[in-house]
Amino acid sequence: MTDDPRTVERKYGNLSEYSIQMNRWILKPIGAWPITDSTTTVEKITSQILTVVCWCISLFTIIPGVLNIILEKEDIYLKLKTLGPLSHWCVGGLNYAVLLLRKSDIYYCIEHIRTDWKMITRLEDQQVMLKNAKLGRYIAGFCAAFMQGGVFSACIVYGVFTSQTIEVGNETLIVYGLPCPPYKLPIQLKPIHDIILGTQFLSAFVVTTSATGAFGLAAVFASHAVGQLNIMVVWVNEFTNQHLRSKNDNASVNKIGAIVEHHLRILR
Structure with missing residues (x-):
């Protein structure tokens, strides 16, 4: 994809959407995406x-x-x-x-990203932010694909291809495997085994999505912060070069004030 901010804005509606879209796709199916002022009543009920x-x-x-x-x-x-x-289920x-308890903090960080995209209007600075946003998206997408693929593959191996044939008297029983064998449930019966296996597939999706959602948020937020720091470095270099050529003290004070204010915003 091109790094032209105008092209990205036409495709995604706004530049901040490009940064957070992957996280929304990951967290919305499990109801962990923060509720905002623009969230409809149907979306709130669906999330609950x-x-x-x-x-x-x-x-x-x-x-x-x-x-x-x-x-x-x-x-x-x-x-x-x-x-x-x-242990994977418990940690997940x-x-x-x-994620559910920190919805307000996640919302604050997302709004921070949106505000940064609105504040940065110069094309060169937007390209720097876009480059880092792309990195965050790739990391979040890779984590989701890798973890979901690995967990679902393990569930298939445990639940579909792992079975034992035992003889009890004159009867031959097939004991089917499960990723997490439950206590006192007749999993050797085929319909019950299939139902439990299906629920474990769904629960595996939930707990793995929560983990990938956390990793994805960390990747996107960190890459965004790196982009802001890179922009600040560019501003400092420009200020240094301009200050050597210009004797306008008022302009220099305004410029350094903007740099300091942006630095404090990054630290928050």
Whole structure:
């Protein structure tokens, strides 16, 4: 994609949308995208419903999995084998809770980015910001694709291709595997196994999305801050060169004042 701000603005509506679009795509499906003044009532209700559904799906995997490790009489190898996927669900659930609790802080940072794009009007400075925004988008997109692909591949291997055939008396039973085996549920029965596997796929999507959402926000915010610092360096260099050629003290004071004010804004 070209680094021309005008082209980007025509395509995305405004330049700030290019910076935060990837984060919105990641966080909206799990109801973790901040609610703004422009959010409609339907979107607010949908976000709340998504939050409740995502929590229910996640806890449906986490709670039976924890009970299985604590109460099931299995050897240590099987418990450690289950502990790996279950720890991912637990940490992902914690990430999800933090994202929901920090919605106001995320909203503040997003508005900060939008304001920066409105304040910076010079084409050269916008190109610097656009370059860093592109980096943040690429990192967020790569994290989402890599983590979702890895987790879903693991779920497919655990739930579809992992099964054991055992003989109980004159009967032959097929014991199907799951990423997080639940406690006291008849997963050897095919319909029940498929239902539980489906819910674990959904819960894997929720917890992995929360992790990728956190990484994506960190990448976009950090790359935006780097872009602002790069712009400030350009301003300082321009001020130094102009000050050597010009004797206008008032213009110099105004310029250095703008640089200091922008620096303080970056630090906030």
